[in-house]
Amino acid sequence: MDSIDIEISEVGPRDGLQSIAPIMSTADKKAWISALAAAGIPEIEVGSFVPAKVLPQLADTAELVSHAKGIAGLAVAVLVPNLRGAQDALAVGPDKMTIPLSVSETHSLKNLKRTHEQVLEEVRGIRAAIDLLPAQSRPKLEGSLSTAFGCTLEGRVPEAKVLEMAEKLLAAGCDEVGLSDTTGFANPVQVRDYTRHIWELLGRDKLTGIHLHNTRGQGLANVMAALEVGLTTIDASMGGIGGCPFAPGASGNIVTEDLVFLLESQGLRTGVNFEALWHARTVLARGLPGVELYGFTPDAGLPKDFIAATPQ
Amino acid sequence: MDSIDIEISEVGPRDGLQSIAPIMSTADKKAWISALAAAGIPEIEVGSFVPAKVLPQLADTAELVSHAKGIAGLAVAVLVPNLRGAQDALAVGPDKMTIPLSVSETHSLKNLKRTHEQVLEEVRGIRAAIDLLPAQSRPKLEGSLSTAFGCTLEGRVPEAKVLEMAEKLLAAGCDEVGLSDTTGFANPVQVRDYTRHIWELLGRDKLTGIHLHNTRGQGLANVMAALEVGLTTIDASMGGIGGCPFAPGASGNIVTEDLVFLLESQGLRTGVNFEALWHARTVLARGLPGVELYGFTPDAGLPKDFIAATPQ
Numbered sequence: 221m222d223s224i225d226i227e228i229s230e231v232g233p234r235d236g237l238q239s240i241a242p243i244m245s246t247a248d249k250k251a252w253i254s255a256l257a258a259a260g261i262p263e264i265e266v267g268s269f270v271p272a273k274v275l276p277q278l279a280d281t282a283e284l285v286s287h288a289k290g291i292a293g294l295a296v297a298v299l300v301p302n303l304r305g306a307q308d309a310l311a312v313g314p315d316k317m318t319i320p321l322s323v324s325e326t327h328s329l330k331n332l333k334r335t336h337e338q339v340l341e342e343v344r345g346i347r348a349a350i351d352l353l354p355a356q357s358r359p360k361l362e363g364s365l366s367t368a369f370g371c372t373l374e375g376r377v378p379e380a381k382v383l384e385m386a387e388k389l390l391a392a393g394c395d396e397v398g399l400s401d402t403t404g405f406a407n408p409v410q411v412r413d414y415t416r417h418i419w420e421l422l423g424r425d426k427l428t429g430i431h432l433h434n435t436r437g438q439g440l441a442n443v444m445a446a447l448e449v450g451l452t453t454i455d456a457s458m459g460g461i462g463g464c465p466f467a468p469g470a471s472g473n474i475v476t477e478d479l480v481f482l483l484e485s486q487g488l489r490t491g492v493n494f495e496a497l498w499h500a501r502t503v504l505a506r507g508l509p510g511v512e513l514y515g516f517t518p519d520a521g522l523p524k525d526f527i528a529a530t531p532q
Numbered sequence: 533m534d535s536i537d538i539e540i541s542e543v544g545p546r547d548g549l550q551s552i553a554p555i556m557s558t559a560d561k562k563a564w565i566s567a568l569a570a571a572g573i574p575e576i577e578v579g580s581f582v583p584a585k586v587l588p589q590l591a592d593t594a595e596l597v598s599h600a601k602g603i604a605g606l607a608v609a610v611l612v613p614n615l616r617g618a619q620d621a622l623a624v625g626p627d628k629m630t631i632p633l634s635v636s637e638t639h640s641l642k643n644l645k646r647t648h649e650q651v652l653e654e655v656r657g658i659r660a661a662i663d664l665l666p667a668q669s670r671p672k673l674e675g676s677l678s679t680a681f682g683c684t685l686e687g688r689v690p691e692a693k694v695l696e697m698a699e700k701l702l703a704a705g706c707d708e709v710g711l712s713d714t715t716g717f718a719n720p721v722q723v724r725d726y727t728r729h730i731w732e733l734l735g736r737d738k739l740t741g742i743h744l745h746n747t748r749g750q751g752l753a754n755v756m757a758a759l760e761v762g763l764t765t766i767d768a769s770m771g772g773i774g775g776c777p778f779a780p781g782a783s784g785n786i787v788t789e790d791l792v793f794l795l796e797s798q799g800l801r802t803g804v805n806f807e808a809l810w811h812a813r814t815v816l817a818r819g820l821p822g823v824e825l826y827g828f829t830p831d832a833g834l835p836k837d838f839i840a841a842t843p844q
Binding site for chain 1: 594684686687688719720721746749755757760784793828832836837
């Protein structure tokens with residue numbers, strides 16, 4: 221990835237769609253994923269291995285993994301809530317699996333119906349399952365520190381708890397952890413401090429990415445803090461769709477299109493081609509008729525004479 | 533201002549209202565200005581001394597200056613397009629007058645119907661008029677570098693031109709200059725670089741503030757760059773109302789409410805009380821029925837257990 225400075229991980233097909241009621245057809249999802257990859261998005265979280273009765277929107281995740289794996293150069297990520305989901309995932313071979321752990325245990329119980337210890341036990345089981353595979357077939361396992369910056373239920377979440385859970389996730393077998401502002405509470409000081417402190421405690425290679433929400437309009441300001449401290453992977457959702465259906469008022473992923481503009485405008489290469497990105501947005505809009513897509517840059521267009529960092 | 537880290541200059545009554553067709557009554561404007569000041573906003577641009585036939589919305593600016601001057605501790609700012617407007621302003625005694633100069637001369641001709649040299653001649657006239665006043669009655673004169681980061685008409689605006697115009701505005705008699713992203717083209721690198729280069733050329737006290745738009749969703753990301761470099765005054769508009777009516781597609785001031793949250797959440801004192809700020813928003817909404825107000829934080833509310841930097 222020498223040609224990329226910041227890696228955008230598109231979570232729209234998972235985090236975006238999971239809170240949207242109208243089911244997007246599998247064919248439309250495939251077309252959207254292909255269009256995102258064609259635009260240069262290097263990693264896509266294509267779905268979640270949750271029971272279809274919980275999230276019918278994501279029932280076709282296995283098929284989407286298989287489709288996405290056919291796209292050269294694309295890193296295919298999925299969410300797995302537990303060992304059972306991970307086993308289903310491993311059967312189709314994604315490049316990365318993310319298991320969320322809510323640092324707020326109240327949120328963990330509501331969202332995943334599990335205590336911290338129960339989630340960690342799932343992680344240990346997933347690690348064991350991964351290690352049964354030949355080395356070259358093992359997906360990366362990331363533990364996502366949900367509600368790391370605060371919780372709509374518990375309120376303040378102590379930083380010490382974030383560090384403790386990061387350490388425990390790694391000890392349980394995660395390859396790395398990610399910071400996740402599930403609730404839109406994060407501020408730039410938290411982003412910088414939590415990142416630095418996790419690095420000091422666990423090593424710089426154990427945390428590379430962050431998942432931010434725009435609930436209070438702070439998403440891209442927090443991205444600035446993430447860039448300043450040196451994080452290199454940023455989650456975003458095309459059209460800003462989605463959020464967390466289990467954290468009331470916490471909706472609002474940062475918008476991929478505005479993030480790409482923020483990065484490219486300041487000389488940071490994302491590998492993304494804008495024309496192809498607008499096309500992917502059109503494909504998404506066609507597949508989700510009646511669902512509102514957000515984003516300022518698509519509405520305003522690129523500035524006159526704009527020169528992107530990524531060769532277009 | 534020892535109790536404030538970052539000064540918010542509320543431009544809603546001028547930059548916000550100027551592009552809104554329904555006329556807000558003078559009584560409602562006074563109530564709004566009073567409510568903003570009561571919330572702790574330290575500076576308000578209450579209007580513009582343009583001919584009433586050009587901007588009927590702002591025809592009551594003189595009366596608003598007199599009203600705002602009666603509010604203890606409030607810095608009362610106005611926009612003046614030329615010497616004629618400045619003379620009208622000086623008759624009512626604002627604390628600060630801002631004259632815009634579009635670094636893009638094409639935009640200058642369209643917006644102010646003047647060449648750069650003609651604007652500078654107005655500045656010289658205003659300086660002379662100010663200097664006729666006793667020292668303690670002289671308002672601060674700021675030259676605002678409009679379209680500093682790019683122009684919807686000219687496209688790229690060379691940084692050298694920005695520096696040249698900054699120097700000329702000061703030479704013509706401005707006390708300081710301000711950077712203005714009239715068109716929503718700015719990126720964080722520009723914000724940092726232009727600020728530093730103006731400081732190197734002209735001295736740090738000659739530039740303290742920045743006016744940013746959210747046209748491409750980058751407003752608060754650019755604020756982060758402004759904070760990083762050390763600017764201390766940020767313009768914003770309650771409800772994000774307004775923009776530049778003469779730069780198509782350039783609407784979208786950054787939202788005061790979201791800016792206050794960004795600053796307070798990272799420990800920077802604005803002097804603003806949130807409850808009183810929400811009240812001021814209600815007063816604005818009442819005075820502008822049918823006009824959409826923007827802002828994420830007012831919709832989402834403050835995070836549970838939120839602690840502001842400013843004692844509430």
